[in-house]
Amino acid sequence: MLHPALHWRSGMSTRDVDARTVESMGGERRTIARGDVELSVQVFSGAEPAVVVLHGLAGSGTEFEPTALALRGRKVVLLDQRGHGRSTRRPADRSRAAFVDDVVAVIRAEASEPVDLIGQSMGAHTAMLVAAAHPDLVRRLVLLEVDEGSGSPEEHAALGAWLAAWEVPFATRAQAAEALGGGALARAWAADLEQAPDGLRPRFDADVMIDVIGHVAVPRWDEWGSVTAPTLVVYADGGMFTEGQKRAFVAHNANARRTDLVDASHDAHLDARDAWVDVTSSFLA
DSSP, rough: OHHHHHHGGGOOSSSSOOOSSSSSSOOOOEEETTTEEEEEEEEEEEEEEEEEEEEOOOOOOGGGGGHHHHTTTTEEEEOOOTEEEEEESSSOOSSSHHHHHHHHHHHHHHHOEEEEEEEEEEEHHHHHHHHOOOEEEEEEEESSSOOOSSOOOOHHHHHHHHHHHHHOSSSSSSHHHHHSSSSSSHHHHHHHHHTTHHHHHHHSSSHHHHHHHHHHTTTHHHHHHHOOOEEEEEEEEEEOOOHHHHHHHHHTTTTTEEEEEEEEETHHHTTTHHHHHHHHHHHOO
């Protein structure tokens, strides 16, 4: 997820996702320790090569449970990246290198051969950097709504203000979904809220999100151009990038090809789920 304060974060969606509760759709929850950080992963059993999935800013792996179920038969690992979900909430190191090293640790713990790596937004940026730094670990790469780095300090400040303005705690998940915009993304956020003594609260801190996204904004053209894994770049017609940005990004890597989803937002894995699953499954087959 990226820049929820902006217009495409208003809950625009043309296809509902199934209502979810805090109960998992399946998979086994595990913890991988890495220094002072504990990484929470949800593992769906199946055959290798495994599929490792990385969510966007302020999200968690639970957003991709429907994707994991659609890939049944394959081992699928959903990682809550540091600062997010059920992983360590306030990691001291929030650099891109730390995120990359986390993914490498997860791959080595959960897979015996190179994996198919999927990421959305911030998670796609992380996945791109993993593939660049560790080509031996990545078989294929799927990037949903990504560029080489994006966002201005002003946009980051707006993002932080919006996240900090959530009127928490929420009394119910339904109230939270309505307060956060009422769309597919809002429902996913609401489903993943943590039960605290005084009510439901997000599984992240706004100041950590601002720090994390500041690192994502730094252009990484050299790393992207060096990726050798066959790559599918997926954009949404209602996403956050201009046509010029999309073309420039895809053209910068000879191993990348592009597909576009219609009636979809930046969070197309939620509001255009069937189309997202179709293009992803076909590419990874």
